[in-house]
Amino acid sequence: MQSWSRPPVPRLVDSGFGRGPAVRVFDTARGEVVATEPETTARLYVCGITPYDATHLGHANTYLAFDLLQRAWLDHGLDVHYTQNVTDVDDPLLERAEATGVDWVELAERETQLFRDDMTALRILPPRDYVGAVESIPLVVDLIGRLESTGAVYRVDDDLYFEVRAAESFGRVSGWDEATMAEIFGERGGDPQRPGKRDPLDCLLWQAERPGEPAWDTALGRGRPGWHIECAAIALHHLGTTFDVQGGGSDLVFPHHEMSAAEAELATGEPFASAYVHAGMVGYAGEKMSKSKGNLVLVSRLRDEGHDPMAIRLALLAHHYREDWEWQAPQIGEATERLSRWRSGVQRPTAPAAGPLIDELRAALAADLDAPRALAAVDRWCSTDGDDEKAPEQVGLAVDALLGVRL
Ligand code: 5CA
Numbered sequence: 001m002q003s004w005s006r007p008p009v010p011r012l013v014d015s016g017f018g019r020g021p022a023v024r025v026f027d028t029a030r031g032e033v034v035a036t037e038p039e040t041t042a043r044l045y046v047c048g049i050t051p052y053d054a055t056h057l058g059h060a061n062t063y064l065a066f067d068l069l070q071r072a073w074l075d076h077g078l079d080v081h082y083t084q085n086v087t088d089v090d091d092p093l094l095e096r097a098e099a100t101g102v103d104w105v106e107l108a109e110r111e112t113q114l115f116r117d118d119m120t121a122l123r124i125l126p127p128r129d130y131v132g133a134v135e136s137i138p139l140v141v142d143l144i145g146r147l148e149s150t151g152a153v154y155r156v157d158d159d160l161y162f163e164v165r166a167a168e169s170f171g172r173v174s175g176w177d178e179a180t181m182a183e184i185f186g187e188r189g190g191d192p193q194r195p196g197k198r199d200p201l202d203c204l205l206w207q208a209e210r211p212g213e214p215a216w217d218t219a220l221g222r223g224r225p226g227w228h229i230e231c232a233a234i235a236l237h238h239l240g241t242t243f244d245v246q247g248g249g250s251d252l253v254f255p256h257h258e259m260s261a262a263e264a265e266l267a268t269g270e271p272f273a274s275a276y277v278h279a280g281m282v283g284y285a286g287e288k289m290s291k292s293k294g295n296l297v298l299v300s301r302l303r304d305e306g307h308d309p310m311a312i313r314l315a316l317l318a319h320h321y322r323e324d325w326e327w328q329a330p331q332i333g334e335a336t337e338r339l340s341r342w343r344s345g346v347q348r349p350t351a352p353a354a355g356p357l358i359d360e361l362r363a364a365l366a367a368d369l370d371a372p373r374a375l376a377a378v379d380r381w382c383s384t385d386g387d388d389e390k391a392p393e394q395v396g397l398a399v400d401a402l403l404g405v406r407l
């Protein structure tokens with residue numbers, strides 16, 4: 001699939017500011033902040049959208065978190081290989097297409113394009129590989145074949161299931177107990193009650209053709225991929241095993257990231273990812289913002305209302321990426337005021353030296369992507385006088401490079 005256009009990222013090292021520090025992030029699996037330690041190329045997989053409705057602020061918040069991670073990695077001197085999927089065939093998409101009388105392919109293409117436009121406006125760094133589930137069916141079939149040879153695949157009617165207990169690592173991503181897993185599995189797309197399964201938590205790998213639904217002819221028969229194996233196959237193919245960070249919102253910790261990791265680890269004998277990083281949930285009107293609940297604040301609507309995308313970006317950055325928080329209308333006004341203070345700050349003839357501020361921005365990002373701390377540092381710089389003539393331009397570059405906000 002086509003990705004979206006890449007905003008230029010200034011290189012602070014070229015302006016004489018050296019390199020930023022190594023980046024530390026909170027790994028859900030280990031339950032602590034850990035160092036990311038890529039050698040030359042950091043490999044990142046972030047779970048992409050299911051394109052049945054427009055990008056909301058929750059999505060934007062999640063992709064922004066991983067944009068910050070990439071900027072911190074780039075500033076540290078690493079290359080980044082970033083892969084993201086599009087779940088362009090799945091139950092929610094087919095259900096929405098059916099309910100609205102729109103062709104599912106058209107719906108997916110339309111919403112994916114809107115997502116690209118929103119990401120571009122927000123200056124979110126694009127993935128190198130932007131990959132649809134449909135175009136990845138051969139990869140999925142191949143990975144299921146590898147799992148079959150371990151004996152962990154079985155049939156229920158004509159569908160194929162993964163026996164989660166076969167993977168020694170199952171449970172390590174979430175660290176949840178059985179009761180919690182059982183409760184949440186059913187709420188997030190799982191089918192714990194289906195007769196014929198060996199374990200209620202076993203997950204669907206391949207769904208045989210259902211009447212009226214799309215299906216593809218493969219060595220596994222006519223059907224379509226399950227959800228977790230889609231991301232396992234795409235990530236393994238494009239990034240290899242033990243890539244640096246598997247990312248997404250915290251609603252994906254279980255079952256999605258647990259299952260993908262278990263499948264990939266059993267098939268390859270290697271760790272799937274080195275760290276599992278999760279962004280908090282953005283709520284609105286008392287609930288998690290979600291396409292299925294319909295309580296959405298759309299990025300495209302805010303843009304249509306004339307809000308500067310950089311203000312939308314700042315409104316999101318005001319919260320630490322791991323925080324669960326609720327969108328409230330005044331937040332966009334506050335962010336717009338901050339943006340205008342920052343723009344005035346970099347248009348001054350002189351200002352305090354850039355070096356200490358750049359150090360503080362780098363330290364904040366390296367410490368588990370602490371954007372609120374970074375914003376506070378820029379605020380302080382803007383409200384302090386100084387006599388450095390180069391500083392305004394240098395700070396403009398640093399804010400662009402590290403926070404992705406073009407002033
Ligand atoms: N296609 C799957 C992942 S493979 C999926 O979860 N799609 S999604 O469209 O539902 O979500 C896309 C991304 O946005 C996921 O990383 C998800 O965790 C994140 N996300 C969804 N809702 C919110 C929310 N309210 N707040 C923060 N992040 C969210």
Ligand code: ZN
Nearest residue numbers: 047048231256
């Ligand atoms: Zn995924």
